[in-house]
Amino acid sequence: MLQLINVCKSYTTADFTQTALDHVSVAFRDNEFVAVLGPSGSGKTTMLNIIGGLDHYDDGNLLIDGVSTSEYKDRDWDAYRNNRIGFVFQAYNLIPHQTILENVELALTLSGVSRAERRQRAVEALGRVGLAEHVSKKPSQLSGGQMQRVAIARALINDPEILLADEPTGALDSKTSVQIMDLLTEIADDRLVIMVTHNPELAQRYATRIVTLADGVIRDDTRPFDPAAENSPRRTAKQARRTSMSFLTALSLSFKNLLTKKGRTLMTAFAGSIGIIGIAAILSLANGVNSYIANVEEETLSEYPLQIQDQGFDMTSMMGLGSGAEGSSAEKAQDDAPDDDSGKPVHESKMIASTFDSIGSNDLASLKGYFDSGESGVESYVSSIEYGYNVTPQIFSSDTSGTVHQVNPDKSFASIGLGSSTASNGIMSSMMSTNIFYKLPDNMGMVEGQYDVMAGHWPENYDEIVLVLTPGGSVSDFMLYSMGLRDHAELESMVRAFANEEAVNAPSDSLSFSYDDLMSVTFKLVNAADFYQRDNEYGVWKDKSSDDAYMRNLVDNGETLKIAGVVKPKEGAKIASLQTGLYYPSSLVNHLIDQAGNTQIVQDQKANPATNVITGKSFADEESNQKNGNGFDMSSLFTIDGQKLQSA
Incomplete structure (x- = not known):
């Protein structure tokens, strides 16, 4: 109803x-x-x-x-x-x-x-x-x-x-x-x-x-x-x-x-396809550009990473030195004085003070603790956080038939004031370095994609290093001297002639090597703590690095470092993170730290933290002598090679 x-x-x-x-x-x-x-x-x-x-x-x-x-x-x-x-x-x-x-x-x-x-x-x-x-x-x-x-x-x-x-x-x-x-x-x-x-x-x-x-x-x-x-x-309703x-x-x-309606369907599909393809093309282009920019940024930062050292130096502070662009407050005050310059005083310009004021110290231990705590949130903005330690592998040429030749840190140009060993400060050392050995980053994923492996493989163990060629596939003659593929005495002769202001006879020949030739080179690794030998008579540790026989024995018995691979930047690569040279893994640094911790000299120093186990004097006395001017040693102005003197 x-x-x-x-x-x-x-x-x-x-x-x-x-x-x-x-x-x-x-x-x-x-x-x-x-x-x-x-x-x-x-x-x-x-x-x-x-x-x-x-x-x-x-x-x-x-x-x-x-x-x-x-x-x-x-x-x-x-x-x-x-x-x-x-x-x-x-x-x-x-x-x-x-x-x-x-x-x-x-x-x-x-x-x-x-x-x-x-x-x-x-x-x-x-x-x-x-x-x-x-x-x-x-x-x-x-x-x-x-x-x-x-x-x-x-x-x-x-x-x-x-x-x-x-x-x-x-x-x-x-x-x-x-x-x-x-x-x-x-x-x-x-x-x-x-x-x-x-x-x-x-x-x-x-x-x-x-x-x-x-x-x-x-x-x-x-x-x-x-x-x-x-x-x-x-009426009874039917079931729904x-x-x-x-x-x-x-x-x-x-x-x-x-x-x-085939015609209308095809036209609609065609028009819709144009719209969809257009939108897809625009999105693809936008994503491609964004990806390209992000890739360039990442590769650029992989070559020029943000570094925080124990001492920071503001390079921009040097740009105004001597220019007089800013001037001191006293100079500005004089600008308002009459134009009569007679009797006008000459004011001091704070060049040195301004330079050293720009140098700041960083508490890296606290910074590392802050990063490791996970509270910083910096992980979402960086690809990798790596820590460097003041540990320099002491690497020597394997050939000790002549003189013992140290290749890292390099001392080839020490006689003319160049090289890492000429400066104790970290900033100056990095600016004056002639080293060819460098540490690989921990995050190898950022690096491996930028290079082609020409022979061998990337380092897998602490005693393996990799040789990085130039984009053109070449290697510098300075590296050949360090690797022993050129006679190092030839380099020493050129440095000596330059230091004496004599004519330098540089070789004009150009050598070629196979990858097997390059990978056949080996080096010797010596722990820095082994440079010292205990003098039981005086109860101190003596530096034996100037003793040729001692060092030759130390190098001959040192650990062997071998070149595991040869790589070069990919063709057309916009940025290469690694400069030409020899690279060792971070596991080598960890190995040296663990090895040094077990040496006797380190154990003695830890047992007597207030006393310098090398000089036998307390650190407080040494610091006091330096402040009073009594710590100056004339021998620090020059060195004498006893063996060379004897042979002469």
Whole structure:
């Protein structure tokens, strides 16, 4: 049973409001053929749409089998339309690219019925409306009456309790209209049929009840129904069918729909592809540029990392020295004096003071503790944090047949004031260094991608080093002297001639070597603590580094360092982190630290922290003598090579 109670519906456009239904109350029996008559604009179609759930009322109520729909949600209306309502439209609303069988099947497709069952039921429904022989035709191959029959068959396929027909004969001739009306009359034998029409003759002839509307109000009802007065049996509602569709079915319908308009589909796909490709190209370009910039930044910082030393020096402080650009406060004060320069004092310019004021000391131990605590958050901004220790591997040439030659730290140019050994300060030492040995970074991932391994491999053990060539694949002659591939006496001769302001005879030949030749070179590693020997008579440790026989024995028995690989920067590499030279792993430094910790001289010094075990004096006395000027030793101004003197 269907009942409308004081239903109101209006449509507002701008400041104009049109009332379609004005407090309409009407009830329908479960089994009757109702014709709704009225002029255009009287509210017939609006009432039909509200009954079918296609539109919602503003006020009042719609009862379905005594149940109010005022609290219905969208899913409730969907279930109502799918299970209890069948629609027959004046315009047919058939899908043109599908056959009439597929059009009728569509309602069952949305209900999740299997393919075989929905085809069988669709054929039966078309047979019922007299179209069993036309199941394979498209709507465009049918007449108007036949298309309306297809619409009726589609409305009946779900066996609805209520059939709503909006002007089903409006576009048909009189003969076809009679056929459609006969079919609706037959259908009305076992269900409620509500038909909107403008033709009063058809209504009078076929309908069992006529409801007349005018200006949104029911003006006449030939057979009104009062549910409270008539105790007609209530129909039991069918179990609701869920609305569903399989993914493959949806995909098939979508594909068929695309094929119906191939030109439009291709043009849309082409235009969409251009847009997608354009956006993808822009995003790719942006990501590529960002990646390139990030890569350049990372590679640049890998070659020029941010370094924090125990003493920092502001190089910019030297730029203004002697320029007079800033001047002292006294000089500025004099600028305001009269132009008469007679008797004007000459003021001091703080050049040295400004230079040393820019040197600051850093507490590296506290900084390391702060980084290791994890509280700094610096890890997200850096690729690697590495710590350097004041440990310089003492490396010698393996060939001790002549003189003992130390290659790290390099002392080749010590006689002319160059080399790491000429300066005790870390800053000055790094600026004046002539070393060719360097430590590899701990994070080798940043480095290995920048180089091609020409022979061998990167160091894997503490006693392995790697030779880094120039981008052109060459090696400097200075490295050849250090490696023993050129006669080191030749270098010493040139340095001596330069120091004596004599003509320097530099070799003009150019040598070539294979990778095997380079990798055949070995070096000797000596622990710095072994340079000292205990003097039991005086209870001190004596430096034996000037004793040639002692040093030759020390080098001969030292650990062997071998070149494990030869690498050079990749072709076209923008930045190379490592300069040309020989690189040892950080594990070598750790090895030397562990080794030194077990030596006797270190154990003695740790046991007597206040006394210098080399001089036998307390550190306090030595510091006091230096402050009082008593610590100056004339021997520090020059050195004497006893063996050279004896041979002369």
